Amino acid sequence: MDYGISDEAVGPRSEDALPSSASSAVKVVIVGGFGVGKTTLVRSVSEIRPLTTEETMTQAGEGVDDIYGVEQKVHTTVAMDFGRISLNEELVLYLFGTPGQQRFWFLWNGLFKGALGAVVLVDTRRLEVSFDVIGRLEEAGVPFVVAVNSFPASPSYPVKELRDALDLPEAVPILMCDVRQRNSSRDVLVTLMQYLRSLVLSPEATT
Template identity: 60%
Template sequence: MNSVRSDPPPDGRPADDEAGDRYDGPRVALKILVAGGFGVGKTTMVGAVSEIRPLRTEEALTDASVGVDDLDGVAAKSTTTVAMDFGRITLRDGVAIYLFGTPGQERFWFMWNELSRGALGAVVLADTRRLTSSFASIDYFEERGTPFVVAVNCFDGADRYDPPEVRTALDIDPHVPVLLCDARQTGSAKEILVALVEHALRLAGGQATNGRGESPRAWQSVSSAEE
């Protein structure tokens, strides 16, 4: 599992020492990517879970993008991420997750190689109205051997499909978790991150699965939220 350990407090004492209270850096930092097609909800998801004001590099869509960006299904979208989104969430025991949202349009894919360096894994957001927009992200992480989960962002008014149906449509390997989520909801987005971390641990020789390749706890939590 890829992780980056932060330096200890300058004086070498434990962080829970009185003097160490001034040291706010995490003991362990994990890097996670949030990927997917254009308009699938990457910026929304990063903003939903970030404890800091997320960094966004959104620019307005102009006439120059006509015929270049595919707005099918997202005609109301007026901005696009041109570099990345960035957010942070701190867990207990000094573990911090740094989230990097990738640009969705093909002309910005050159950013992916830089953003993916040192990443623990990736969340691939999918929109059932435009499932084909997820293929590029899935192929990229499969080719690099990067652990990833597929999170179906349940947009209002979109047809709902069970995860097995989505798995078949996307031709995803059985061990890759496929979950439902609402990228706008903090709790739902956090469960996806938990599922990814657990999946990465399993691939590294850690925990067992429930037989379907999914994280039992994360799956149950998301399923309960949908009921």
């Protein structure tokens, strides 16, 4: 199978080396349904050349993958995306983007192992695909925040309506983002770190 591994990920560069000041490294998974922007987030925010495993979509996925709302999508992640970002001089996040189609979800358990937290990307045109995603994280005990990615044709809903629809506790952050913009993607990750810190300080916040 011909995987579309990013050409930029071939060969090490000195600027990709981990900063000598880094003292803490955290694994974060980026999850969500098909075509919600997981690969775009990793690419936009990573300070190193991201590793992607994209394959051209073929007729093999017809009738299997739900492409409603993303009919123009021509590539899909089949294993994972990987990137890295330093939130400050000491804290480094390793980002693992999961494949979106349900037929590749068997890979998720391995990607969840060792993850401190997760970002659930949501497209309001296809909110229902997030239900199983959130359920899998809750079963695995991985804390998460929800980031609503901005698409031109996506309807906008108040946060309370989204929280009710996703059946989320008040403590779980929900924020809007545009994963094409580095600052926006970085803000999502910062929110996740702040949420994880709040859980350490006040564990009862999960209920």
